[in-house]
Amino acid sequence: MFDKINKIFDFSQNALNLYAKRQEILSSNIANADTPGYKSIDIDFKNELSKVLQQKNIKNKNILLKKTSLYHLNGKNNHSFSLKFIPVVDANQIKPDGNTVDMDRERIEFIDNSLKYQSSLIFMKNQIKNIMSVLKG
Amino acid sequence: MSLLNIFNIAGSALTAQSQKINIIASNLANMESTIYKNGKYYPYIAKTVFFKFDGLKENSKIGGVKVSNILDDTTPMPLIYDPNHPMANNKGYVLTSNVNPITEMVNNISASRSYQANIEVLKTAKSMIIKTLTISE
Numbered sequence: 001m002f003d004k005i006n007k008i009f010d011f012s013q014n015a016l017n018l019y020a021k022r023q024e025i026l027s028s029n030i031a032n033a034d035t036p037g038y039k040s041i042d043i044d045f046k047n048e049l050s051k052v053l054q055q056k057n058i059k060n061k062n063i064l065l066k067k068t069s070l071y072h073l074n075g076k077n078n079h080s081f082s083l084k085f086i087p088v089v090d091a092n093q094i095k096p097d098g099n100t101v102d103m104d105r106e107r108i109e110f111i112d113n114s115l116k117y118q119s120s121l122i123f124m125k126n127q128i129k130n131i132m133s134v135l136k137g
Numbered sequence: 138m139s140l141l142n143i144f145n146i147a148g149s150a151l152t153a154q155s156q157k158i159n160i161i162a163s164n165l166a167n168m169e170s171t172i173y174k175n176g177k178y179y180p181y182i183a184k185t186v187f188f189k190f191d192g193l194k195e196n197s198k199i200g201g202v203k204v205s206n207i208l209d210d211t212t213p214m215p216l217i218y219d220p221n222h223p224m225a226n227n228k229g230y231v232l233t234s235n236v237n238p239i240t241e242m243v244n245n246i247s248a249s250r251s252y253q254a255n256i257e258v259l260k261t262a263k264s265m266i267i268k269t270l271t272i273s274e
Contacts, residue, residue, distance in 0.1 A: 016269075017139075020138070020139040020140045020265075021139045023139065023140060023143060023262065023265070024139040024140070024142050024143055024146065024199060025199050027143045027146045027147055027258050027262070028146050028199040028200055028201070030147070030150070030254055030255060030258055031146045031147055031149065031150035031201050031202050031255060031258075032150075032188075032190055032200075032201075032202055033251055033254070034154075034188055034202075034247070034248075034251055035188040035189065035190050035202050036187070036188065037190075038190050041198055041199070083198050083199075103254070107254070107257075110258065110261065111261070114261050114264075114265055117265055118265065118268055121268055121269060121272055124272060125272055125273075128272070128273055
């Protein structure tokens with residue numbers, strides 16, 4: 001039964017994690033807007049989410065192995081994000097110091113991403129409400 | 138938790154930008170100053186701040202900023218004809234400080250705007266975390 005409840009939250013949970021990760025990446029871009037040579041990065045949200053959801057089908061992914069020797073490998077499945085550099089639209093976007101952060105774009109994406117995060121949260125809230133109403137009758 | 142990392146990232150940017158503003162303030166304050174070194178008086182040399190990307194972990198592409206170093210400005214010191222000045226050479230010229238108030242003011246505005254942008258990032262991250270904590274209410 002609880003396994004079913006977990007499954008209900010699966011999608012929202014992964015989406016939330018990914019939105020939070022993307023928020024972090026965007027904040028890194030904003031923080032480095034004046035850093036010489038910094039290249040603006042981002043993730044392809046659609047691809048990453050489908051990757052995470054496919055990984056869900058592989059069982060026992062978060063079981064850690066006990067390490068008794070230095071030579072043992074990590075059993076943990078680290079999902080690594082494929083970060084991509086945001087392509088430069090026009091040559092005027094590059095500042096003389098090689099920095100490619102476009103502050104307008106980053107600000108808009110930041111707000112947009114935070115709203116999507118909050119909407120995922122509200123979906124989750126509603127799912128909890130549904131479950132509670134079923135439980136309480 | 139990636140949302141909490143935003144505090145570190147934006148916080149490092151705030152620190153770096155305020156250090157930059159400090160240096161600018163010092164440059165503007167010392168426009169007419171002299172430095173006594175090795176028994177001679179020299180005019181104050183403008184300092185410039187260099188930012189560097191500061192990854193959260195080893196080899197990570199996301200991270201904050203830090204001030205990598207503070208170097209002397211390499212613009213030549215203007216020579217001004219002022220024979221009555223105590224520091225004048227035998228031809229009547231005086232070396233003056235190479236602080237350019239226009240450059241400093243422009244850099245100051247740019248740094249304070251970046252500071253404000255990172256404050257907004259912090260506010261957004263904070264409200265996202267608060268919303269997450271109140272999910273089951």
